Amino acid sequence: MPDTPSAVRRRLLAWYDAHGRTLPWRAAPGAARTDPYRVWLSEVMLQQTTVPHATPYFQAFTARWPTVVDLADAQDSDLMAAWAGLGYYARARNLLACARAVARDHDGVFPDTEAGLLALPGVGAYTAAAVAAIAFGRAANVVDGNVERVMARLHAVQTPLPAARPELKRLAAAYVTDDRPGDWPQALMDLGATVCRPKSPLCPSCPIRIDCAAYAEGDPGRYPLKSSKAQRPHRQGIAWVIRNASGQVALVRRPDKGLLGGMVGLPTSDWSETAPTDNPPLSGPWTEAxxxxHVFTHFSLTLAVRTAEGEGDYIWMAPKEALKALPTVFSKALTRGLGA
DNA sequence: TAATCGTGGGG
DNA sequence: TCCCCAAGATT
Structure with a gap:
């Protein structure tokens, strides 16, 4: 059974002071207030994304767009190309919409309350709480996957995810106070990332193992319990690599909604579980490549690649530039089509 | 509520 | 090789 919330807080915050990670978006100990723009940008980039994957993108974005107003002035196509490879492209569209909302409706200054932040595009319950706590020192209940896992183990929650979410959030709320409101969620998340890991938790290094009901049971790694997930279907399609006389590649801008929305892509057939109708955009001749x-979150894909020379009403881009602007699935297809 | 929405690393 | 999963938001 856990000790009092205040005792748990004391031990975990002491651990955080000694073992907390140094991250590019995190203010150095004793430094002046964290820049809300950087906190928000990092939180959006880190949604369902690992720190090593997001870090170079964070560095590139802050170098190219140092303030939220700079970002608001960016071209859509530049922003989407800079996000290429990071995934979940709705985040990039919402990032730009949010920057423009802050610039236009808030004089370039982020709202400093959870409710104000929550009203912004792409800012949900987690991100609003995180920015309110970390950038503005608000006592917000910041609950991400790490916090859910720590709470599920600490209290040996028997309800499986995702049904356990409300219960886990209630449990987390008991630890939120006005003392060090920004450090607390970061301490919880650092613990979850480095010690209370999804697999093989490092309980001997855990500052709150004496409070942990799952540790007392002997197999904390089995928490949080999860309900079984649906299996992933497999789809197939055709991608066409068309090159003009200058060696440029034909690209299309995908519609804003749906998979890879707003990104440039190769022209393709439909992607379905049955063989695609071969309806190429040019008469050819086509070369099989x-x-x-590629594996997406909810389906896997086999994409046949065919190449031809031609002209037409496309976005024409040099291959080197295209490879940087395309989402990964099309970078793979283009690389194959180029014979690299 | 449940489905949709990427990618790369690790066990 | 395959499956898991990571600082979630939106509809």
Whole structure:
């Protein structure tokens, strides 16, 4: 059974002071207030994304767009290209919408309350609480996957995810106070990332293991319990690599909604679980260039790649530039089509 | 509420 | 090789 919340807080914050991570978006100990723009940008980039994957993007974005107003002035196509490879592209569209809302409706200054932040595009319950706590020192209940896992173990919650979410959030709320409101969620998240890991938790290094009901049971790694997930279907399609006389590649801008929305892509057939209708955009002749495999969150894909020379009403881009602007699935297909 | 929405690393 | 999963938001 956990000790009092205040005792748990004391031990975990002491651990955080000694073992907390140094991260590019995190203010150095004793430094002046964290820049809300950097906190918000990092939080959006880190949604469902690992620190090593997001870090170079954070560095590139802050170098190119040092303030939220700079970002608001960016071209849509530049922003989307800079996000290429990071995934969940709705985040990039919402990032730009949010920057423009802050610039236009808030004089370039982020709202400093949880409710104000929550009203911004792409800012949900987690991100609003995180920015309110970390950038503005608000006593917000910041609950991400790490916090859910720590709470599920600390209290040996028997309800499986995702049904356990409300209960886990209630449990987390008991630890939120006006003392060090920004450090507390970061301490919880650092613990979850480095000690209370999804697999093979490092309980001997945990500052609150004496409070942990799952540790007392002997197998904390089995928490949080999870309900079984649906299996992933497999789809197939065709991607067409068209090059003009200058060696440029034909790209299309994908519609804002749906998969890879707003990104440039190769022209493709429909992607379905049955063989695609071969309806190429040019008469050809087409050369078979093999196929690539790619796995999305809710389906896997085999994409046959065919190449031809031609002209037409496309976005024409040099291959080197295209490879940087395309989402990964199309970078793979283009690389194959180029014979690299 | 449940489905949709990427990618890369690790066990 | 395959499956898990990571600082979630939106509809």
């Amino acid at each position: 093999g196929a690539i495999e």
